[in-house]
Amino acid sequence: MLQTDICILGAGPAGATAALHLANKGIPSLLLDKATFPRDKICGDALSGKVVNELRRISPELPDLLGQQQEALPSWGIHFISPGGHKLSVPFVQQYNPEQDVPAGYISKRVDFDDFLVRQVRQRPEIDFRESMEISKYERVPEGGFILSGKQGEPLVQAKLLLVANGAQSGFTRHVARLEQEPAHYCAGLRAYYKNVQGMDAENFIELHFFIDFLPGYLWVFPLPNGEANVGVGMLSSAVSSKKVNLKKEMQRMLAEHPSLRERFASAEVVDSIKGFGLPLGSKKRSISGDNYMLLGDAGALIDPFTGEGISNAMISGRWAAEHAAKSIASQDFSAATLQGYDKAVYNRLWKELRLSRHLQKMLRYPWLFDAIAARASKNPTLAETISCMLNDVDLRERFRQPSFYAKLLFGS
Template sequence: MYKTEICILGAGPGGTTAALHLAQMGISCLLVDRAVFPRDKVCGDALSGKVVNELRRISDELPGLFSQQEEQLPSWGIHFVSPGGQKLSVPFKYNYNRDVDSPAGYISKRLHFDNFLVEQVKQRSEITLLEGVELAKYEQLSGGGFILSGKEGEPQVEAKLLIVANGAQSGFARHVAGLQQEPEHYCAGLRAYYKGVQDLDGDNFIELHFFKDFLPGYFWVFPLPGGFANVGVGMLSSAISSKKINLKKEMLRMIETHPELQKRFANAELVGDIKGYGLPLGSKKRSLSGDNYMLVGDAGALIDPFTGEGVSNAMISGRWAATQAALCLQHQDFSASFMQAYDKAVYNRLWKELRLSRQMQKLLNYPWLFNQIADKASKNQALAKTISCMFNDLDLREKLKQPSFYFKLLFN
């Protein structure tokens, strides 16, 4: 049995980020994952500028190293297609020059991105990585800490502190931390890989389509290296239930019959299976810690409610978990009250953004407003620039919840 002060469950972006930050501080940890890398992870595969920033926080050289990987594409923005068919193009950097500027975002299969981070982990002597080990049972010790056991009950790890980063289906998050799946704050998604989709953007803009007959859900197309595309749909679980929607049937229906998609997918080939996954959304505050543990990323339900992005928030929470873990060791205090500093730090960084994204999500109930804004922005450079900034500047995004902002958009 391994005995360690810090055990990290899950070697995805949140867990590896926490481990790498601990290593930078000279702190040893045990990192455990049930998979053997490289492994697939069902996801949209888009990596925002926030991800690039978090890579840089781990090490100045990481963004450059990742940009040299063959399995990534630089992405320069987003196309939003409104219910009325208006296309609103939002560059991540306004007036960018792709020959000079560093990309603000990337698109890469999680198979490759997660393995890139695991390869960084393997270079650090402070981190002990266990792959192919599933820890399914958790026993909280009276003196503090946990004993973690396999499916058959065999004890494998004893740790003072757990950083729980093992994803949306985390048994620890449900059974120990008490986080429940709530349909109003949970999204279901499907992902497929296609080859040969026509008219992908030359600057690798990702596409989000808000079709009128699929609201409040959305359809996405994200270009990938080698002529592939990540194609999928997402919708709130509560809407799926109330509307009795079969996501797979709806996704295939839109590809086969929607005028915008029918032509582009005419010669496209589905590669592999259509896979489903769940997204616990950060649209409400939850407790992220307790005695001797912290929840990171999807395990703590920190996914952006509007875009569905989870990688960057996992990395941000992983960084703060490492900071808190260092304080716990320094003060030898692993109590729930001391751990509250972690919750505060994560929500100080993310809550404003998550709350505003929740408001944007609610705008999908008003397609006419979306149409009006997209139409005006497509014709007004100053307005388009303002909306572009909203995806990088929270002070500007704050305007989204002010009624006066929409009045000015519609009538000025």
Template sequence: MLHHDICILGAGPGGATAALHLANAGQLCLLLDRATFPRDKICGDALSGKVLSELKRIDETLPAQLNTSPAQVPSWGIDFFAPNGQKLAVPFKPQFNKATDRAAGHVAKRVDFDNFLIEEVRRRPGIDFRENVDVARTERTPEGWQLLDKAGREIATCRLLLVANGAQSEFARKVAGHALEPNHHCAGLRTYYQNVADLSPDNFIELHFIKEFLPGYLWIFPLPNGQANVGVGMLSKAVADKKVNLRQRLDEILTTHPALAPRFAQAERLGPVRGFGLPLGSKRRALSGAGYLLLGDAGSLIDPFSGEGISHAMVSGRHAAHWAAEAIKKADFTAGFLQNYDKAVYNRLGKELRLSRVMQRLLNFPSLFNFVANRAIKNPTLAETLSMMFLDLDLRERLRQPGFYFKLLFGGK
């Protein structure tokens, strides 16, 4: 039988990041995943500047390693397309120079990025990493947790459980009480294409807010080898209320939209359209309880406006590692002590999640969204703020300044 002080369920970005930080601190852990890597994960595949910052915190060489990987393309900004068709180009860095600047973002398929992290995990002897292990049930014990397979056989025991097993986490639902709330959950579809016309030469990721599809949006993210990740997302409540068939709407948009149809006329779809659900961070939920911490998607930490979840999973993984080590040191696994983890995560992400929630609500008001997009073209403060939401620039200090909101609405630097 395996016994560890700390066990991590799920080896995606949140779980892998937690394991790597624990290893850096000299703390042994058991990392379990039901899959064998490399494995695919349905996602938009965009890696924001926050991801690069979190990689650097793990190991200073990791961002450079990612930058030279053939599995990614460097992305230099975002193209927002408002409901009126107005394009707002927001570079991650004003007046960037591709010859000398390091890219502030990347796009890489999750099968490749997650494996990039796992390869780092494999290099750490302090991480007991086990693949193809399906934890079907967890049982609370006086000493911590017992992990069981489908037949009820014990897989491992631990004192503290870090739950990073994704958006469909049974533990998050049954133990932590995270119910699926349609108003705080996004339904998404993703597929891959080859030869989409007129992709940005600077690999800007595209977010299209199409009037007839609001409050949903469509994305096009460029990938290596002339491929692109194409998908749609919409609040689950809106999907149900409007009886939207997302697969049908995706096909309709790509074949009939006046700006997009010509770009997809010669494009080839690679493989099936696959669906996924995103528990959004638009509502603050408990991230811990007696003997456990919730990380990433299992903690409903996805950005409600952009749908970005990788960096938030990695942020939560870093803080989970810190507070897990503290809990071991103090032998304190009570719900009260572990709430320090919740405070740390929301101290870092809370204000940004609230700002994203405001941006998400704009999608219900096309004319207001158009107004914001039009203003942003002439308003550097607003354009910078949109850009910063995708970078690792801490918005908290800026959001605390009363004058910021005046500039946001009325322009100025």
């Protein structure tokens, strides 16, 4: 049985980021994943500017190294298409030049991006990376920590501290940390890869479509290298249940019939099958640590409730988990009280964003308001730039919570 101070479960963006930051501090860790890399992960595949910033925090050269990968497509922003068909374009940075500037974001299939991070992991002697190692049982031990066992009940690892980064379906999250999957804070999604999609943005803006007959859900179209596109839908699980929505049929219907999409998808073909996944949303605060463990990324329910972005938040949680793991190793204190500092650090960084995204999510209950804002912005470049700045700046985004903002927007001169 392997003995270790720190065991990281899951080698996706959260786990790999934590392991790499620990390695930068000279702290060894054991990193486990049930898969063998490269492996696919159902996702929207968009890498925002926050992802680029987190890569830079791991190592300054990583963003450039990512940009050199043929599998990474530079992206410069987001198109929000309102229920009335108005387009609100939000660049990731203001005043950019695609031919000269470093891209603010990328789009890369998770099979490629996660493998990009794992390749960095493989280069670090501080990280003991074990693939094809599935953990089925977590048992606390009297002296503190956990014994992790395999499918046949065989003990595999004993660790003082677990960094749990094994995704939305984490058995540890459900059975040990006792985080419930609440339909009001959980999104059901589908994703498929298509080829021959027409009318993609020249600067690779990603698209979020909010169709009136699919609210409170949305449909996305994200360009990918080699002329492919990541296409999917997402909707709160509570809405899927109450409205009895068949997500697959609705997705196929919108692509085939909606006026803004049917011509673009007339000759499109599915590259693989339509696959489903779940998104635990960060629309409420949860306890994401306890005695001898921290929950990272999707395992800690940190996905943005409006855009569905999860990769950057996962990497942010991985960075802070490494910081607090290092403190616990130094003091040999792995108590819940000490690790509570991790919760505070993560929510200090993310909660304002998550709370405001929750507010924007609720705005979908009033599609006329969303449509009015997008309509005004589509005709007023100054207003469009103001909203763009608000969406990119958390402090400015607070204005979205103020009724006076909407009153002035709709009824002011």
